[in-house]
Amino acid sequence: MTERSETRSAGDPADGRVRIRGWFESLRDRLCEAFEALERCYAGPDAAASKPGCFVRKAWQRPGGGGGVMAIMRGRVFEKVGVNVSTVWGEFSPEFARQIPGAEEDPRFWASGISLVAHPRSPRVPPAHMNTRHIRTTRAWFGGGADLNPIYPLEEDTRDFHDRLRRACDAFDPEWYPRFKKWADEYFFIPHRNEPRGVGGIFYDYLEEEFERGFAFTRAVGEAFLDIYPGLVARRMNDPWSDAERAHQLERRGRYVEFNLLYDRGTRFGLMTGGNPEAVLMSLPPLVAWP
Numbered sequence: 040m041t042e043r044s045e046t047r048s049a050g051d052p053a054d055g056r057v058r059i060r061g062w063f064e065s066l067r068d069r070l071c072e073a074f075e076a077l078e079r080c081y082a083g084p085d086a087a088a089s090k091p092g093c094f095v096r097k098a099w100q101r102p103g104g105g106g107g108v109m110a111i112m113r114g115r116v117f118e119k120v121g122v123n124v125s126t127v128w129g130e131f132s133p134e135f136a137r138q139i140p141g142a143e144e145d146p147r148f149w150a151s152g153i154s155l156v157a158h159p160r161s162p163r164v165p166p167a168h169m170n171t172r173h174i175r176t177t178r179a180w181f182g183g184g185a186d187l188n189p190i191y192p193l194e195e196d197t198r199d200f201h202d203r204l205r206r207a208c209d210a211f212d213p214e215w216y217p218r219f220k221k222w223a224d225e226y227f228f229i230p231h232r233n234e235p236r237g238v239g240g241i242f243y244d245y246l247e248e249e250f251e252r253g254f255a256f257t258r259a260v261g262e263a264f265l266d267i268y269p270g271l272v273a274r275r276m277n278d279p280w281s282d283a284e285r286a287h288q289l290e291r292r293g294r295y296v297e298f299n300l301l302y303d304r305g306t307r308f309g310l311m312t313g314g315n316p317e318a319v320l321m322s323l324p325p326l327v328a329w330p
Contacts, residue, residue, distance in 0.1 A: 055250055056149065059173050062254075063124045063153040064108075066261045070122050070155060071110055073269045078114045083161070083277045089115040094122070099315040103129035109318045113325070116276050118160040121321035126151040127312060135311045140245060141178030150174045150312075152183070153261070154305060156322040157268070162288035163275040165189035165196060166237075166295070168322070169264040170305055171257045181253040182244035184219065185264045186227050187271075188237030188295060190288045196271050197238045204241050207263035211256050219243045229298050236298050244304075289328035296327055 071094045078091035092114020100106040107125025114120075128149040136142040152172025159166060171183030187200045201220070208216035219241035227236040241260070246253055299306055299322050309319035 055254065056151070059254065060124075060126045060151045062258060062261075063126075063151060063171075066258075066265070067108075067110060067122045067124050067153055070265055071112070073265060074112060074117060074120055074122075074157075077116050077269060077272055077276065078112070080273070081116050081276060083115070084279055085115070091115060092117060099318060101125075101127050101129075101313055101315070103127070103313050105129070107315070107318060109315075109321060111321065114160075116159060116161075116164070116272065118158050119325045120155070120157040122153065122155045123318050123321055124151075124153050125309075125314065125318065127314065129312070131312065139174075139176060140180070141176030145177050148174065148176050148312075150308075154322070155264075157272075158292070158324045159272065159276070161276060161278065162190045162280050162284040163278045164272050165192075165275070166292075166324075167264075167268050167271075169261070169268075171260055172305075173254070173257070178247065179250070180244070181246045181248070181257045183257060183260060184223055184226075184240060184242035185260065186223055186237055186240030186242070188291075190284070190291050192238050196274070200238075200240065200267055200271065203263045203267040204260070207256075207259040208241065210259060211252070215243075215256075216241065227298070229294060229302070231301075232294065232297070234294070236294060286328070289326055290330055292324040292327040293329045296323055299323065 075093055081091065092112045094110045094112040097109045098106065099109065105125065105127035107123060110122045112120050130146040131139055131142050131148055136146040142148060150172060152170065155169045157167050166188040168188065169185040173181050185204065187197065189196065205216040208219060220239060223239045223242035224235065226242045227239060229236055306319055310316065
C-alpha cells in the first residue's frame with residue numbers, strides 16, 4: 040500500500056498518514072513485546088508444565104483498498120490476546136456513507152487504527168480493551184479509548200487504571216478526563232442487561248482537534264495503556280484460582296460477546312467497510328458460557 044494510492048483514494052493530501060500508520064504499528068510491536076515478556080515471567084501453579092506464548096502475525100488485504108496485520112497470541116497468561124493494526128481506504132457504501140461525518144456527498148475515506156483485546160486465562164487478571172484510530176473523509180478526526188473489564192473488580196486496579204488515563208487526559212485539557220470517562224460509562228454499557236461491561240475507562244470520538252494536538256493525544260492514550268495494563272496483569276497473574284472462579288469468568292465473557300456483536304462501533308465499521316471478518320471479530324474470547 041503506497042502513500043500515493045492512499046492519497047488518490049481519499050482525495051486530500053497525505054500529510055501525516057505515514058506517521059499515523061507508523062505509530063500504530065510501532066505501538067503494536069511494543070505491546071506485543073510487553074505481553075510476551077509477561078508470558079516468559081509467569082510463575083503460577085502450572086508454570087513448569089506450560090510454555091510461554093508468542094504472537095503469530097497474519098497479514099490480510101482489503102479488496103477495496105488497504106489491509107492490515109493481525110497479531111494473535113494464545114499462551115499461559117493470556118488465553119487469547121490480539122493486537123491488530125489496519126489501514127484501509129476506498130468508498131463507503133451509500134447506506135453507510137450517510138452515517139459517517141463528511142461522507143454524505145463524497146463517500147471516499149481513509150482510516151488507520153490499532154485495536155487490542157486481552158482475555159487472560161486467570162479469572163483474577165482483568166481483561167482489557169484499547170483502540171485508537173484516525174479517519175478522514177471530507178472531515179478528519181481521531182477516536183478511541185480504553186476500558187478495563189475485570190471478572191472480580193478490585194479497587195486498587197480500577198483506581199490505578201483510571202488515574203493513568205486521567206494523567207494522559209490532563210496533559211491536554213483538564214476537562215477531557217471527566218468528559219471521556221462519562222462517555223465511556225455510557226458507551227460501554229449493555230442496555231439489554233442494564234449493566235456496565237466493566238469498570239470503565241475513557242472513550243472519545245469525532246475529536247477534530249488541530250492535527251498535531253489530536254495525534255499527540257492519541258499517542259498519549261496508547262502510551263498510558265502500555266504503561267499501566269501490563270503492570271496490572273503482573274500483579275495478579277501468579278495467583279491461584281478455583282473452578283468456580285473459572286466458571287464465573289466464562290459467564291462474564293458472555294457479556295463481552297453480547298456488547299461487541301450488538302453495540303460496538305468498531306465491529307460495525309470493520310464489517311460495513313469490507314474488513315477481514317477474522318480480524319474484526321478478533322475481540323471475541325476463545326471460550327465463553329451462558330447459564
